[in-house]
Structures are given as C-alpha cells and as structure tokens.
Amino acid sequence: MVDTGLVRRVETGTAAGRDRAVDGLRAVAILGVVLGHWLVTAMVATGDGVSVASPLTYLGGMTWVSWVFQTLAVFFLVGGRAAALGYRRPYRTWLAGRLRRLFRPVVVLLAAWGVLTAGLLLAGAGGRTVHTVLTLVLSPLWFLLVFAGLTALTPLATRLHPAWPLLVVVAVDAIRLGFDGPAALVWVNIAAGWLVPFTLGARFFHRRYGWALLAGGAVATVALVRWGGYPASMVGVPGEFSNLNPPTLAAVTFGLAQCGAALLLHGPFDRLLRRSPRAWTTVAVVNLFAMTVFLWHQTAMLTVTGLTLLTAGPLPGLHTVPATPGWLAARLVWLPLFATALAGCWALFHRAELARQAARPGLASSGDRDRAGRVAS
Template identity: 40%
Template sequence: MGSSVRELAAATPGTRDRYIDLLRVASLGTVVLGHWLMAVVAGDGVGNLLAVVPELQPLTWGLQIMPVFFFVGGFSHALSYRSLTRKTDGSVYAAFLRARLQRLLRPTMVFILVWGAAALLVQLLGDDGDSTGLTGTALRLVAQPLWFIGIYLAMVAFTPPLLRLHERYGWGAFAALVAGAALVDGLRFLGGVPFVEFLNFAFVWLAVHQLGFLRADGRIRMPSALAAAGLAGAAGLVAFGPYPLSMVGMPGEKVSNMAPPTLALLFHGLWLVGAVELLRTPGTRFVQRARVWRVVVAANGIAMTAFLWHLTAMLGVYGAMIALGIPLPAPASADWWAQVPVRIAVAAVVTALLVAAFRTFERPVSAAPGAAGKGGSGPAAALGITLCLFGVLGLSMVGFGGMLQGKSAMLVAVRVTAPVAVAMALIGWLLVETAGRGRRTAS
C-alpha cells in the first residue's frame, strides 16, 4: 500500500488542485472526530454531549463542516462532467453517474449488507432491536450518517442540469437556489405549510454544491465578502429568527438546522466556504509538501470506508467497556473528559481495522475496453440513482432495527421500512452500475 500511495502521489499531474483534495479529507476527518466527541453513553442510553453541555453548541459553527465537503463535490463534479463530455460520444449521463458514484456506492452497499445481516441475526437470536437498549440504539445510530450519502447522490444526479444553469447564469443560478431556500423557510415558519421544509434538502445543499461550480470557474473572487455575509446572515437568523444556535441536530429540539436544513445552515455554509477560500494560498503551499501530499492521497483512498464505519467503531468501544465492566463516568464530568483521548485512540484503531477489512470495495474498477466510447442508458441510470437516494435516506431515518417487525419511519410524506429501503438501495446501485458501463465499441 505504501509504495502504491508513493507512486500515485508522484504521478499527480501538476495541474491538479491539491488543496481541494486536502479539503475533502479534512472535512470528513472533522466530521468523524466531531461524532466521536459528541457521542456519550451512560447507563440510561446514548446521548449527545452538546445536549449535556449546551455551552459547547457554538463550537458547531466550526465543527459542522459538511458544507465544505459538498462544496468540494461541486468543484469535482463540474470538472468530471466536462471531461466526460469531451471524451464520450452521445449521452454521458449514465457514464458520469457510474464514474462519480463507484467509489461511493460500493462501500455503502457492503456496509448496508453487513449491518442488515447483523440486524437480522440479532433478531433471530431473540433480541427485537428495541431502541432503548444499547444494541437497538446501535442499530439505529450507525445508519444515521447515510443521510450524507443520500444528499451526495442528489448532488451528482442534478449536476448536469445545474451545471448548464451555472454556465448560463453564473451567480444568478446560485442566487435562485438561495431564494428558493428562503421561500421554503418562509412558507414553513410564517405560513405553516406542511412538509414544505423537506424541499430545503435540495435548495440548501444544492446551493452549497453550486458554489463548487463557481470555484471551478474561478468566480469566487471575494471570499472575505462571502465569509462575512455568511457569518452575519447566520448570526442574524439565529438571533432574531426561529433558528437554534446549534448547527447540528439536537435531541428533542422543535426546530433543527440540519434535518431538514434551514436558511441559517445555508448562511453557515457560505461563511465556511469563504473561510476555506481565504486559506487557499497557505493551504496550497502546505499540501505541496511531498509527505503531506502522500498522506492526503492515502486518506482519500479510504475516506468513504472510514466514514461509513467510524460510528460502528465508537459504539464498539463503548460496548466493550460495558462488557468488561469498565465504569462509564457521568457525561462531561472530569473523569469523562480524561477518558476522551483514550476512547478516541481506541476508536481510531478499530476504525483502521474495519478499513483494512473493507477498503477493497472503495478501489475504482477499470472500465471495459471501449466502454468510454458510448454513453449508457440515461433513463435507467436516473431511475437507479433515485432508488438509491430514497433507499439510503430511508435507512438513515428508520435504522436497521425492527427489520422483521415492519418498523417504519416517515421519509418526507411516505412511511418506509428497513427491508424496503435496503431493497431500493441495492436495486438502484445495480441499475447505476449496469447502465453506466456503456456498450463496447467495435474494434
């Protein structure tokens, strides 16, 4: 592995934007660390450190860095789609989906299959997956990060039409998405329109994604203004509007900035994008160092696998502590804080072991000879990504527990069960894979 990483790093084209790769790794790493810090397990179940110590909630304005990952995604998707259109005859939609999603969906499907099988085994052994126990809580919590996969799928799916709008209207296309998010929140909070808030899963995150298109074309020329506007907007909305202080979801809160996302979270994303763009010059110098770049290359090769399994690792650490009779200090107590470095270190080791077991599914698979010459089935690929999107979002809400009892959760306005969500995700993935392979050209 070390030699291959060294070779990949050495073969990096001089034109590659290494800072974007650094942002991708840093943003996912920050999310993982944040989850490990926020998870608190006590005798009465699993909680959230930010609920125990509300004074720490302002930290989410720095630690809720997922908008940066989606911004990076927009940049990469723009370059990838334009590259394919130059190389491929006919429709490139199916090939684009497969190229962008191969390293995302394969490890995700393996994760779903492993946890789905584990959930069935637990129930067959007599545990009904009740959400009040640690096992039931784990079956629910490990699926929650799948919401990120669902949103990312939507971003890839909408890249071609939104990129065309960007190329025609530039900042106007971004402004239209911001206006859509503002309208949705207005209808939600002022008009009381039911279910309208779910539209902001699209408007908010696609607006952040659109900033990546602008970055790809060098059109973010005043990052300080973007950061200031975002920070002022988010602060104003939290201070005078119905928005909570925390930029991550909190247990029992009436309004969440995350699920569904709000206009306040969109402004939070603006300030983060402005901030990372202000750091672009020193960040680029930093990642040009050979050793740093090798670390970034290695981390990018396993990032999705690590993200998928990091909560499994942390819950495994807590489960081992309970099984071994190691005392669980009161959350946020001095003893609890003293345990934090040890728990995180052990969770990192367990995550590394899980990555070693499953990283092979994240490696890209070469296209068949001649497949790049023809586009695949666009409609089949579109159906596949839609099924995948709803499948993984459904799983993120219902979890893996209660699979045999028909336990369900509300996905927008439709109830979904775990078996149905698993089936949609798997069928969708197969459609994306097969449609995106294209047809082999005659030699």
C-alpha cells in the same frame, strides 16, 4: 510516520496539474464530520438497554464543537467543484460511474450490518438497543443520497447561480416556520440547502469570492441566531429544533461562511501540499478511502462502546450521561481507541471502495498515471 516508499509512489503518480487543495479540503471535511460525531454522540447504558444522548443538551459551552466540526458545506463545495471539472459526456455513462464508486461501499456496509443485526438479536439484545445502534450506523446514509442527487444535477449546477436555491431556502423557512407550512417542505430544503454550496463549487470556486462569503455568511448567521430564533448549534440536539434536519437558513448561511473560508485557504493549502509530499500522501490516502472512513466511523465508536460495556461495565465518557465537563475530558481520552477501531474497519472493508480495475494491493498498482493520487470525489 508515512512510509517513504509510499510517499514516493504517490508523488510520482499524481498528475502535475492536480488541484491538491480540493483533495485537502475534502479530507478536512470528512475528518471534521467524524470527529464531530465522536464528540457529540453519547451511548448511555440504562436498565432497559442503550440510548443516545448529546453533551450539547447539557453543556451549552460545547456549542462551539458544532461550529468547528459541522463541515458538510465544505464537502458539498468541493464535491461540486470536482463534479464540474470531471463531467464528461455521455452523461449516463459518467453518472453511472460516479454512482457506482459512491455506493459500492454502502452495499458492503449494509451486508455486514445485516449479519451483525442478526447476531445481536440472537444474543438477546433488546429492541431498543438494536434500534439505537442501527440508527447511528445508517443515519449518515442520508448524506450520500443527497450527494448522489446533486451529482446527478451537475449539468444544471454548472449553469445555476447559487442565489436561486438560497432564495428557495428563505421562502421555505418563511412558510414552514413563520406560517406553520406543510411538513413536506422539509424535502425541498434538503435539496435546495445543499445545492447552494454545491453550485458555488461548480461555478464560483475562486478566491475573489472568499471574503464576501465569509463575512456575509458569518454576519447573517449571527443575526439569525440572535434575532431570528434559530438554534446556535449547527448540529441536531435530541429533543430540540435542528438546523440540519432539514438544513435551515441559518445552516446555509453558516455553510456560506465556511465556503468563504475554504476559498481563502485554497491557495495556501495547495502550496503546502505541493511543498510537503508527506502531507500530500496523507491527504491522498484519506481521499482514496473517504467513503470507508465516513461509513464505518460510527461502527468503530459502537465497537469500542459495546466491548467495553460487556467487559468492564459502564465507563465515564463512554456509557454515562454527558452532563459534566468531566464527561468531555473522558471522551477525549477515548478518541484514539475509536481511531484504532476505525483503522481495523478500514483494514477489513477498504477494498470495496477501490475501482474494480484497481482492487489490487498498493496505491499505484495499476497503470494509471494518476492512480496514486486518485480521490473519492
């Protein structure tokens, strides 16, 4: 239950004209990524250490998980919207402020894991295990680097039509996949692929585009998977061609469908959050510490996985090969414990995400009238 006093402070501290649905969509996107990672990442204990496996390799019926929880396009959509609305001159001052907020929590993560890595090595953990753990912890940082780059392009994004980066993705995929083009083209798609939803948010964030994006993106994605040879999974599967590394045309069209759904839901979501102060408080808190949740969710999963392995031995849904429906059922049971561990990480590290002048306890402790509703945009 959300504390009544907190609800009152957040509600009174939120600016009257704040677009609450943008904050709500961002919270949904972040939580989708977290739950998706927790559901499709398995740490398998073997004789020579711990390795990563995915249930998507063994359970084709789980592909739907990647459709529901791969929500990165929505995050870039609302990121573009927030960046365009918040853009101020001088450009360098505005950009420096946003990048400080984005990367301050990263410094804390890297420092903490530098100490933890040394501890693992001193405790005798094998190189394979340490490599696996660090890969899981650090791999989400690619997203922040891309988001920072697109944020720097905000002045361009407010004038660029998303059809142009979409055409770049089409051309790169045609060269890369159809004509065995150079590997360096991967980097072009990483920028162009996510620039599509970012520019949509910056220039075309309106309900009237919703149905066209939803229907057109869905039809294009089905066609690309059915006849274009693209994987059905919208997340990477070990040992298989990935739609995400870099984003393929199928991932981009899937993202367009998600963006269309988000635009259609924007109005109803905003009305819901205005009618329900408790729901808005939950959204505001998630947004206030969105980067903490994003950066530490893998650590939370690893903490539960490692401690249970040391104390109880290999357990279903945590340390076993994710090859049966029973593994998925067991993994669902572990999710509340992952969430509890994430809450512990939040308690330890959330202050790194607060602006320096707002680092005191309490959501509305500073004099800023919008402090209570501030989000990590």
